[in-house]
Amino acid sequence: MLSVTFRRQPITFLSRMTSTFSADQKKIFKYQPPVDRSMTKLDRSFFVTKIPLVVVQFPDPQDISVFCNKFNDEILKIPRISRVVKFESDPNAQGPPLKKANTANNDNHIKKGVLLKESITAVGQVKQQVSSDAFAFLEEHQAACAPYQYVLDYNFWKAEEIFRAILPEQFLDEIPSGFTATGHVAHINLRSEFKPFGELIGQVLLDKNSKIETVVDKTDTISSKFRTFQMQVLAGKPNLVVEQRESGCSFKFDFSKVxxxxxxxxxxxxxxxxxxxxxxxxxxxxxxxxxxxxxxxxxxxxxxxxxxxxxxxxxxxxxxxxxxxxxxxxxxxxxxxxxxxxxxxxxxxxxxxxxxxxxxxxxxxxxxxxxxxxxxxxxxxxxxxxxxxxxxxxxxxxxxxxxxxxxxxxxxxxxxxxxxxxxxxxxxxxxxxxxxxxxxxxxxxxxxxxxxxxxxxxxxxxxxxxxxxxxxxxxxxxxxxxxxxxxxxxxxxxxxxxxxxxxx
Incomplete structure (x- = not known):
């Protein structure tokens, strides 16, 4: 029979970080981070969303790919969330022990499983919601089910999603998502209504773009005879001497002075x-x-x-x-x-x-x-x-x-x-x-x-x-x-x- 294993600790998701904005990022993701429009200083620990799911584990990890190919409609299909997950086993979990995985790099404490479709939020729903053929496959291959809490933390969310959670509602139709990268510096031109949130916006952009070390905002128009403008460092180190590659050449300059x-x-x-x-x-x-x-x-x-x-x-x-x-x-x-x-x-x-x-x-x-x-x-x-x-x-x-x-x-x-x-x-x-x-x-x-x-x-x-x-x-x-x-x-x-x- 299909065994049920309960785990006392939530299994955390290994996050990904975005580096640029694309057309797809402008679409609203089904799940959103918690909202706090009064936030003035970035609190990364606030942005946590938990999704209750069920994970299926097989004694032989190779059965995961077989199950995914044969019963594609029974597995998780949420964009940006991996359906195959790794986690540490719980030695105190109830249920029959699993066979040792047939992979050289696996050990007794690291397990791999596949997440069932989003509608299954508790182990007791598995038999009723998966097809009879899929359930028979799970029983035949001695699979075990366990509750799985998918945690979407700050690192998971894209910059635009964070902005939608912290900026005033009247600004949500025009999220400031564009910037120009010059060397390690991201240059943004914030409109006046966004400037009170400049440090928040700058820190999020810095966090979400691994090649960026400094975020600056132009504080005036180009008015000097040297075509330079005043700028404010919103986030990161105040080093504005950059190195940029273009046309097969390298260029070094102080971004604030030229x-x-x-x-x-x-x-x-x-x-x-x-x-x-x-x-x-x-x-x-x-x-x-x-x-x-x-x-x-x-x-x-x-x-x-x-x-x-x-x-x-x-x-x-x-x-x-x-x-x-x-x-x-x-x-x-x-x-x-x-x-x-x-x-x-x-x-x-x-x-x-x-x-x-x-x-x-x-x-x-x-x-x-x-x-x-x-x-x-x-x-x-x-x-x-x-x-x-x-x-x-x-x-x-x-x-x-x-x-x-x-x-x-x-x-x-x-x-x-x-x-x-x-x-x-x-x-x-x-x-x-x-x-x-x-x-x-x-x-x-x-x-x-x-x-x-x-x-x-x-x-x-x-x-x-x-x-x-x-x-x-x-x-x-x-x-x-x-x-x-x-x-x-x-x-x-x-x-x-x-x-x-x-x-x-």
């Missing part, structure tokens, strides 16, 4: 792909090097500039750490000054290298596929070009206002102008300028992308004091980088500097 946006990694890669080895790029607002360093790694010669002393400092650290000093030169100038000086800076760079060539040492070992012989790579050289091929202007709030500095780019220095005009295959630089084109919420009809592009074109003509005959709309290439807000798209507009403007 501008970095992890959402732009696709845009960084998109532009870097346009740069060819041996070309020269002027990075006007280089930051800590998300464009410059990966470009240097692929053999592009980069003049990288940033006015922020901290960005400049970490730019040099990243140039060194990624071993691209042969290709990337750094400057700490105002953007306008850098644009004006860039042709001269390139000339100075050429003069600093014998025959205007960058020598790349060889000596790396490799195995010849044909002969199997171990060889070493030869040294090679890259000629520094006479002119810049591209300018990157990643300062979307104001980059367009710097475009007038390209008018007369090659005519300010007569010697530079004469040298460049004499080059038969002179290529005028491509300018890649990031910008916002905000429109009003109540604009009717809402402007199309084509209309927004034409507005950007009109701004460029006004700033560069030229007309559509010199720089026609068709000469501009637009790429939608992202929508910062529904009415605030960010574009990258690219165009080749007209010769008449370059030598104006």
């Amino acid at each position: 501008y970095w946006n992890s959402r732009l990694h696709t845009e960084h890669d998109r532009l870097i792909q346009k740069f060819k080895p041996g070309e020269c790029v002027g990075d006007v607002f280089a930051g800590v090097g998300p464009f410059a360093v990966p470009a240097g790694k692929k053999g592009v010669i980069v003049l990288a500039n940033d006015l922020n002393p901290e960005s400049y400092r970490f730019l040099n650290v990243n140039i060194s750490d990624n071993k691209v000093a042969n290709f990337v030169s750094s400057y700490n100038q105002d953007g306008r000054e850098f644009i004006r000086n860039s042709p001269g800076l390139l000339n100075t760079l050429r003069a600093a290298h014998p025959e205007a060539k960058i020598t790349i040492p060889g000596g790396k070992k490799y195995k010849d596929r044909a002969t199997g012989e171990t060889l070493r790579t030869p040294s090679r050289s890259v000629t520094i070009p006479l002119f810049l091929h591209h300018y990157v202007m990643n300062l979307p709030d104001s980059a367009l206002t710097f475009l007038n500095e390209f008018c007369g780019l090659y005519s300010r220095d007569p010697q530079v102008a004469a040298k460049l005009q004499a080059i038969p295959d002179l290529q005028l630089p491509w300018i890649h300028c990031h910008c916002f084109e905000k429109f009003e919420h109540d604009e009717t009809p809402e402007p199309s992308m084509q209309e927004l592009h034409r507005r950007v074109h009109a701004r460029i003509l006004e700033i560069m004091q030229t007309d559509k005959n010199v720089l026609p709309f068709e000469a501009l290439q637009f790429h939608l980088v992202r929508k910062v807000a529904p009415t605030k798209p960010m574009f990258c507009v690219s165009f080749q500097l007209p010769r008449t403007l370059a030598f104006a």
Whole structure:
């Protein structure tokens, strides 16, 4: 006959921790943690929900999988809760002893069992609620049933479920579940109504994401000339010097003192792909090097500039750490000054290298596929070009206002102008300028992308004091980088500097 075993101690569930939010997490789980909307300091011991179930144990653990396959409708089917559990045996339990399990790693104190379906909450319900065939299988294989209390503790619940248990009811339709991870720092932008709960929210996010060590909230808008903002540490250690990997490179910087946006990694890669080895790029607002360093790694010669002393400092650290000093030169100038000086800076760079060539040492070992012989790579050289091929202007709030500095780019220095005009295959630089084109919420009809592009074109003509005959709309290439807000798209507009403007 089927034996019944009673256990005096509850069997605890080994919890899982979430690391990111997904679409599935936005669905409400059937079981929820206890609710306390007055909680001001996180009490992890409060979030316990107990589910009464029944566990079936077999003398031979291999019968568990057989039972699960044959009687799938009789076993537990609650998402995120394992139906097969391990637990310590109770030496004082009543009922016949179980046979020793036929597994080498099992001992007399650790047992394994399968949980029956959710509707069976007591041992006495087993015979009435499972099918006759399933019950016969349990009897035939000398199975034992025992009460099992499944404990869902703080570690089990997802962050959103915890938030729903502690935040005021009027906020439950807009749970703050998003953040941007930069190195070990999670950056969230809490709306004003959520800020009183900032420490609670930060601690939950810290607990539920194993790779996060610090959670910060932006306390103001980007207003400084260095594109930085004040931030508050909500949870974790107050160390904001992070290390981030992107585009095959490592970046180190103080997140509180420089501008970095992890959402732009696709845009960084998109532009870097346009740069060819041996070309020269002027990075006007280089930051800590998300464009410059990966470009240097692929053999592009980069003049990288940033006015922020901290960005400049970490730019040099990243140039060194990624071993691209042969290709990337750094400057700490105002953007306008850098644009004006860039042709001269390139000339100075050429003069600093014998025959205007960058020598790349060889000596790396490799195995010849044909002969199997171990060889070493030869040294090679890259000629520094006479002119810049591209300018990157990643300062979307104001980059367009710097475009007038390209008018007369090659005519300010007569010697530079004469040298460049004499080059038969002179290529005028491509300018890649990031910008916002905000429109009003109540604009009717809402402007199309084509209309927004034409507005950007009109701004460029006004700033560069030229007309559509010199720089026609068709000469501009637009790429939608992202929508910062529904009415605030960010574009990258690219165009080749007209010769008449370059030598104006």
